[in-house]
Amino acid sequence: MSKGEETRAAVLDLAARQVSVGGLNALTIGVLADQARLSKSGLFAHFKSKEQLQLAVIDRFAELFAERVIRPALKAPRGEARLRELFDRKLRWGSGDLALPGGCFFYGVSAELDDAEPGPVRDRFLQAFRDYIDTIATVFRTGITEGEFRPDADPEQYAFDIQGVLMAHHHASRLMGDPKADDRAWASFEALVRAARI
Template sequence: MGKGEQTRLAVLEQAADVAARQGLSTLTIGDLATRTRLSKSGLFAHFQSKEALQLAVLAYARDKFTDEVLRPATRTRRGEPRVRALFEHWLRVSQESNAECLFVSASAEFDDQPGPVRDQLVRDHRDCSDSIIQMFRTGISEGDFREDADPEQFAYDLHGIMLGFFHAHRLLGDPRAPEHARRSFEAIVAAARRH
């Protein structure tokens, strides 16, 4: 990796952290230049516009989520173990980093603002749901889940659990948030499991 790419990644890491805590719409090239001690013109050469910076931050967070949650889950046996691994990796990452915080906060910021950033957020959320649906469908074909179980409903419920966890953990500071999330997850898995 060249120096330019290393600088870009360092900037995106800082930008993702700021966006997760203060909002994606608050990011500016000028503020980021001050925070990273780089020239505004140098950052402008990397990103060209505020919107391009926002999209680059989303891509950075998406890649991080893929590397830390989705890929590790796919290294687990297909079926319920893979769905379970997905949940555990997602829960761990949501406790340790701001990547999930960024997607939740950006969704609230941009849900009623048409444009490329909102469009990308919609694609990212749909892609995540599609990954959950596919893993769950594989669980049906492996015989772990009932044939009449609804993969879309499972993905919806799992996403709801993670949003509830995020709210309890980040906003309320509830130390039992992981326990509650795990209990909710066990309930949806048990409801879907082939008896």
């Protein structure tokens, strides 16, 4: 990796931490340059515009999510064990040892962009979010092919349901400070899995 690539990667990691707390709209080249101890012109050379910086940060979040959640979960045996590992790692990504300071990027930024006009930033974020939801459905689908879940189970419905559990967990743990948030999320997960088993 060249020095320029190293600088860009370090800046994106710093930006990811900032966005997890303050959102995409609060991220500016000027603020990031100050925090990264770079000149504005030096940072501008890497990203060219606020929009390009936001797009790069979304890509970095997707990389971090794959690195900390998806790829490790896919090492678990196919079926329920893999689904369980994915759920566990996603909980930890939102508020545990895998989390960024502001918690789950997907939930924070979705609140910021849900009513935003279509455009490159919203489109890139939606693609990252869809990829994440598709991963849940795909992992569930392997449980069907492994004979662990009912053949008539709907992977997309399961992904929708488990996403609801994960969002509720995010709000309960981060906003409400509920000490039972993890236990409640796991109870919901177990109920969904029981309902899908053969």
